[in-house]
Amino acid sequence: MMSLTLWSNLFTAGLLMFSLILISKHRLPALIRHFVFASLCLAGLILTNSLIHGDEHEMYVVIGTIIIKVIAIPIIMTNSARRVHASMQLKFYLKPTATYFILAIMLMGIAYMTQLFPVIPFVSSSLIIIGFILMIIRKDLYSQIIGFMTIENGIATFGILSMIGIPLTIEAGILLTLTTGVIIMAILSRQIQEEYATGDTSSLTELTE
Amino acid sequence: MSIFSALLLLTTVVVYFAQTESQIRRFSVLMSTVTAVSIIGVALLALINKITLSIGGLFKADEFSLLFVILISFCYLTATIVSYRYINVEYGEKIISLNQVRLYFCLLPIFILSMLMTVLADNLGILWIGLEGTTLATTLLVAMYRGDAAIEAAWKYIILCSIGISLGLLGMMIFIYTGVTDAGLFSFTSLSFSSLQNKAEFLNHDTIRYGFIFIFIGLGTKVGFVPMHTWLPDAHSKTPSPISALLSGILLNIALYSILRFKSIVDISLSSEQWTDHIFLAFGVLSVTVASLFLLQQRNYKRMLAYSSIEHMGIMAFAISLGPIGLVAALLHTIAHTLTKPLLFFGAGEILLSYRTTKIEGVRNVMRKLPITGTLTTLGLLMILAVPPSALFTSEFMTLGLGLQQHPWLSSLILISLSIATFSMLHSVITMLYGQENDRKVFPKEKWNITHSVMSVQLILIIITGLLATTPQALQVLNNIAKSI
Numbered sequence: 001m002m003s004l005t006l007w008s009n010l011f012t013a014g015l016l017m018f019s020l021i022l023i024s025k026h027r028l029p030a031l032i033r034h035f036v037f038a039s040l041c042l043a044g045l046i047l048t049n050s051l052i053h054g055d056e057h058e059m060y061v062v063i064g065t066i067i068i069k070v071i072a073i074p075i076i077m078t079n080s081a082r083r084v085h086a087s088m089q090l091k092f093y094l095k096p097t098a099t100y101f102i103l104a105i106m107l108m109g110i111a112y113m114t115q116l117f118p119v120i121p122f123v124s125s126s127l128i129i130i131g132f133i134l135m136i137i138r139k140d141l142y143s144q145i146i147g148f149m150t151i152e153n154g155i156a157t158f159g160i161l162s163m164i165g166i167p168l169t170i171e172a173g174i175l176l177t178l179t180t181g182v183i184i185m186a187i188l189s190r191q192i193q194e195e196y197a198t199g200d201t202s203s204l205t206e207l208t209e
Numbered sequence: 210m211s212i213f214s215a216l217l218l219l220t221t222v223v224v225y226f227a228q229t230e231s232q233i234r235r236f237s238v239l240m241s242t243v244t245a246v247s248i249i250g251v252a253l254l255a256l257i258n259k260i261t262l263s264i265g266g267l268f269k270a271d272e273f274s275l276l277f278v279i280l281i282s283f284c285y286l287t288a289t290i291v292s293y294r295y296i297n298v299e300y301g302e303k304i305i306s307l308n309q310v311r312l313y314f315c316l317l318p319i320f321i322l323s324m325l326m327t328v329l330a331d332n333l334g335i336l337w338i339g340l341e342g343t344t345l346a347t348t349l350l351v352a353m354y355r356g357d358a359a360i361e362a363a364w365k366y367i368i369l370c371s372i373g374i375s376l377g378l379l380g381m382m383i384f385i386y387t388g389v390t391d392a393g394l395f396s397f398t399s400l401s402f403s404s405l406q407n408k409a410e411f412l413n414h415d416t417i418r419y420g421f422i423f424i425f426i427g428l429g430t431k432v433g434f435v436p437m438h439t440w441l442p443d444a445h446s447k448t449p450s451p452i453s454a455l456l457s458g459i460l461l462n463i464a465l466y467s468i469l470r471f472k473s474i475v476d477i478s479l480s481s482e483q484w485t486d487h488i489f490l491a492f493g494v495l496s497v498t499v500a501s502l503f504l505l506q507q508r509n510y511k512r513m514l515a516y517s518s519i520e521h522m523g524i525m526a527f528a529i530s531l532g533p534i535g536l537v538a539a540l541l542h543t544i545a546h547t548l549t550k551p552l553l554f555f556g557a558g559e560i561l562l563s564y565r566t567t568k569i570e571g572v573r574n575v576m577r578k579l580p581i582t583g584t585l586t587t588l589g590l591l592m593i594l595a596v597p598p599s600a601l602f603t604s605e606f607m608t609l610g611l612g613l614q615q616h617p618w619l620s621s622l623i624l625i626s627l628s629i630a631t632f633s634m635l636h637s638v639i640t641m642l643y644g645q646e647n648d649r650k651v652f653p654k655e656k657w658n659i660t661h662s663v664m665s666v667q668l669i670l671i672i673i674t675g676l677l678a679t680t681p682q683a684l685q686v687l688n689n690i691a692k693s694i
Contacts, residue, residue: 117415117419119383119386119415119416119419120379120383120419128379135368135372141364144368148368148371148372148375151372151375152375154379155375155378155379155382158379158382159382162382162386166334166382166385166396166400167334167396167397167400170332170334170335170338170400171334173334173335173338174334174337174338174378177337177338177341177342177345180345181341181344181345181367181371184345184348184349184367185367185368187349188348188352188360188363188364188367189364191352191355191360192360192361192364195355195356195357195360196357204361204364204365206357206358206361207358207361207362207365207443207447
């Protein structure tokens, strides 16, 4: 039987793997599906860590993570895209092969930095970088939302792996605030698609100096 | 705190269910007056009697936060009164619908509540929720006019600010981590500013530096420091003018206030202010310089005011980097900027209501067509350009006097940048005030309205603050507030 530590490592690896695969997905349903898998791994990571450390209140955070990141946010995004008949095909500035090449160099840099200064775990820093890269290389609104949520997953992973144990009320507040943020982003993305008839961020050029 | 929160939430709920536009506006003004006056009263009492209030380790009202509570409440009151007229005119001209009026007055109290939460938070988590709450409450207000530019501005605003605040959250978690692992705090107490300050000497120096960089970059995005400022001119220029006044006049200061709270912990931990001062110095100089260059090429008067806010945030950061006296100058600058910038945005709102454009080239001969607005805006402009007796003159004089002693070259660069900014703003406004127009629109004679009354009160307060700021007693009060950080 697998030990809890092994499960925890497995979930950590899954979280990183699914987030890495996100970058190559060029269809919205696949992008959302991989974000759901990554968030499920995050929930699993919180669960195993709470069992290892006997921290019962983290169980509520697991439930909250599943409700918000695995169920609510994907539904909100899918519905928002369907209502405006958004194109399921996502647009890139940079092709996945080139992106993975840049990402590999950056991850090596992070691994080196983590050795020198081990405050932020490698997984956490990598997720933050993946989120940023997703927001930079993609030209569509939904990838930017998923990129933002991946950054948030990275920050949540730091909270779990560093075992700082944020109180439940504060954690619930943070999750609720994030959900509100994603709902507002979904409303705005719908308005943008109604106004511009596209979800392409490169068409947002009205406000340049 | 809970009574005031209840009042603000009650305003939102009642506005949501109100039937007519008139009911919404009237109730909002009534409630904002009751709430703001009672908050200012309680805060002034606590300030005079030097009472520090603490609520369950989650909220704390010291002299520094009480000063901000007063400024927020004052801005809330003035913005709601101005909105009473502004929104009425836009609704009358069918620029906005009843639902948009409702959205506007529903989100305004939530925005104020988020700001109050931020300044009164003694808990890092609550501070983060408050700061992100200010972004969420105002995003839909930025997008309110539904034009493509407004939605684009709102998208940039929410994405950049949310990422910034998320990086700030990472920085805060690093603070909590070092609090638990190095200072031996419990996880709950390590979330408290007071506990972190008390145990600051035990925090790991490298870890806390790392955390502060994330916080500075993250929350600095919300302050509008260059180069994280790109969202600011777009959002501030596309929002309804009373909201622009709140965003520029108080929200930027609150984000800066939040960074200052962390600076004090780092300074105690490192037993020196030098490291954090260098960061403030670099971003301060960069912000003033770049903003003044952007001011030179402005063709939109609301964007011009937004860039002026970036410039003033830069001056405050520069002042903070100059040590304890610089901090006093920064506090004075904060108060004066909070009184002056909303006045200019209210004036800009009046001009926008009449001319229906924010482009400088579309606004001419304001002094003849809108003599009251023109005069008040000109006086406000002189105040923001630090012409005596503006309190900004005293604060900038203190800042540059200190700066020339400590960093003569950088201070000279700031002086040149300020001169460029002054020239650019005067040139643009004089063109608007006295320039001859091609299109000879007929305007009815301007009558004194409630916005003019608010602008006049603000002008009087700026002049009083400017005169008071030269007295040793006032400087002593500011020094005491600065010490409470």
